[in-house]
Amino acid sequence: MTDRDVHTAGLEEKIQALEEENRLLRNIIYKAPIPIFVIDRQHKISHFNQALEQLSGFDAKDMIGTSLQWKAFYAKKRPVMADLIIDNAPADQILALYGPKYKKALANESVFAATDFFPDLPPAGKWLFFSAAGVFDDNGHIAGAVETLQDVTTEKAREQEVYELYQTYHQVLEFIPYPIILYDVNGHVTYVNPAFSSVFGWALKEIKGRPLEFVPDHLKQETGRMLDRFRQDQRITRYETKRLTKDGRTLDVVIWAASCTWSPDRSGEHFVILRDITKENRLAANNRTIMRISAALPEYPELEDLMDYITKEIKGLLHTEGAVVLLYDEIKNDLFFVGASYDDSDTEQRARKIRFALDEVLAGKVLKTGKPAVNNQADRSKDLYPERDRKMGYKTKSIMCVPIRSDSRITGILCAINKKQNVFDDNDLELMTLIAGTVGISIENARFAQALKEAYLDVASMNRAKDKAINHLSHELKTPVAVLTGSLQILKKKLSELPRIKAASTLDRIQRNLNRIVQIQEETADIMDKKTYGAKDMLQVMVQTCKDELATLIEQHLDEEDPMEVVTAVIEKEFSSPASNIHTIHMNAAFDHVFDRLKPLFAFRDLDIVLNIQDNLPDLCLPVDVFEKTVTGLIKNSIENTPDQGRIEISMQHKEDNIVFTVHDFGVGIETQDQKRIFEGFFSIQKTADYSTKTPYDFNAGGKGVDLLRIKLFGDRLGFSIHMASSRCRFLQEPYNEICPGNISQCRFCKDISDCLNSGYSTFTACFSCKKKS
Secondary structure, three states: OOHHHHHHHHHHHHHHHHHHHHHHHHHHHHHOOOOEEEEEOOOOEEEEOHHHHHHHOOOHHHHOOOOOHHHHOOOOOOOOHHHHHHOOOOHHHHHHHHHHHEEEOOOOOOOEEEEEEEOOOOOOOEEEEEEEEEEEOOOOOEEEEEEEEEEOHHHHHHHHHHHHHHHHHHHHHHHOOOOEEEEEOOOOEEEEOHHHHHHHOOOHHHHEOOOOOOOOHHHHHHHHHHHHHHHHHOEEEEEEEEEEOOOOOEEEEEEEEEEEEOOOOOOEEEEEEEEEOHHHHHHHHHHHHHHHHHHHHHHOOOHHHHHHHHHHHHHHHHOEEEEEEEEEEOOOOEEEEEEEEEOOHHHHHHHOOOEEEHHHOHHHHHHHHOOOEEEOOHHHHHHHOHHHHHHHOOOOOOEEEEEEEEOOEEEEEEEEEEEOOOOOOHHHHHHHHHHHHHHHHHHHHHHHHHHHHHHHHHHHHHHHHHHHHHHHHHHHHHHHHHHHHHHHHHHHHHHOOOOOOOOHHHHHHHHHHHHHHHHHHHHHHHHHOOOOOOHHHHHHHHHHHOHHHHHHHHHHOOOOOOHHHHHHHHHHHHHOOHHHHEEEEOHHHHHHHHHHHHHHHHOOOOOEEEEEEOOOOOOEEEEHHHHHHHHHHHHHHHHHOOOEOOEEEEEEEEEOOEEEEEEEEOOOOOOHHHHOOOOOOOOOOOOOOOOOOOOOOOOOOOOOOOHHHHHHHHHHHHOOEEEEEEEOOHHHOOOOOOOOOOEHHHOOOOOOHHHHHOOOEEEEEEEEEOOOOO
């Protein structure tokens, strides 16, 4: 074998080896898991692997040897990144095609990479990360370019989801009404929402990327311990504390916090929510203060002591050097102190002796305008009220005044002086206004209580004078009435011996009116009787005031065998107390006796009186005359208020341990406003109120208004009760305002008797206890 043959054989082996390497390289490229294509210097595709076939949907046999590489990615012809590298395209051309999405690899500036969305890739477009680099020959000349691609659609979708979630997350934070802070793991602020800026005053740009210093100095150690617990537990649930605002105000806040971890290295954010509860706490404190002050009011019956208590409360609550209450003197037209509390006791004592004209103090302006006033720089405007500090001997630096109201007028001013920390604000004004309302009520109540006390003393004094006068008049009337009665009997006896003198009608008229006077005197005596007479008192009364009566009694009964027995009986009758005449009463017989005695007196009336008296009623221990006067008074009252042809139902029943006596009339009834006064005495519901023109038991006979009061007093003294229920006839009220004619048949509103029976009524009930009193 010649050298040439050897050389040729060697070359063939090298060629075969190269071809084998080329086949191997092609196979590697074709089988590579990522899409790859290679173009030569003439932009012809030399390699188009299997992964790219799957991505683009084109076969390699259709693409290799062509310049259709664009067709794998775009619907229209345009250069791909590999084409630009072969052409050594300038940066502006690349920027025009890919925008800012491309970049050169940091390690090799000849390698270009970009991420873009290819809408023409099946099935609905895909996101691809692609990179391209030039292939150079041994002389450094461009021989081709290779481009690799990676489908990042899934990652881009996740990235978009995260972005959208992040956007939603921030939108939610923007609208949450509570302040929110996000910190990074180093404790630097990464985000604050608008609510935080609104409440605390800092904008995000002022504090982003640095710690937020808003913990008060006295709470820093406590906050440090809280952060240690947070690092361990990764959360805080309702931690109540205080935080500072940008302008130095201290807020009461409740904090919730949680740590959000985004990666295995525990990097993430700390999420903090704060809620400003300053107003809530202040409102609760105000409510507790008002409740405490309200509860303490009864402990201070004297107005000055109460005002001293109020001013001490204000001084403590608002942290001031002093507090005062000034009342307005309407007569002198000035202000005077009724309560004062100062840190300086000398100032407090001086204040109680000082009076201010309205133009000498800020309180005078508040009194005139009715509006609260606050001056946090009173020491700079002392020229407005120079007399204030001169009289007080005290320097006013700041002052707040609120009016004390009573109904529509201002009675005084509540003042707080010299706030020790900060200045007076709206919250202080709100608390002062609440307290002023409480003070106003207390002042008014104190004045009402004093006026009521004075009125009560006046009424009690008048009642004592009235009782004394009526009692005196009753006893003074008793003697001349007795003398007149006896004298009239003597006159009748003597005139009867003179038949020529016709005086019977005149004497009867005198007797009738004298009987009426006697009845008035007896009823008044029953009402005023609250004691019994002793033997000594009786003798003094008889000897000193009844000489004429005794003489008349003796002269009247001279023909009697024992005139002194008659005199003794009269004295017993006139001066004994009903309570001393208690006897056992057989109720059925007693009622029959009273009713039989009354029937002739109202026989002239056309009334349907229905009796319902239970048989075998138990006996009662009661003064006989009290029982008779009670039954007579109730029946008489009903008869005089029931028109003719009307009905009255009288019943007496044994119910449990009581005997219930009821008189129910279907008469005119009693006005609602009069029912409260019906038992007051000397009160009559009739417009005609004179017995001299009406016969007793006649309809609307009138009267003195004493019967019911006497019955009520009997009950109070002897232990039985009296009750009343009534409804006025509707035709006697507005809009009719008729006057009852006294006879149902004459009433233009009644077609028959039932119409009247359904119009008005009155029911009086006396309840007598059957229990024996011990």
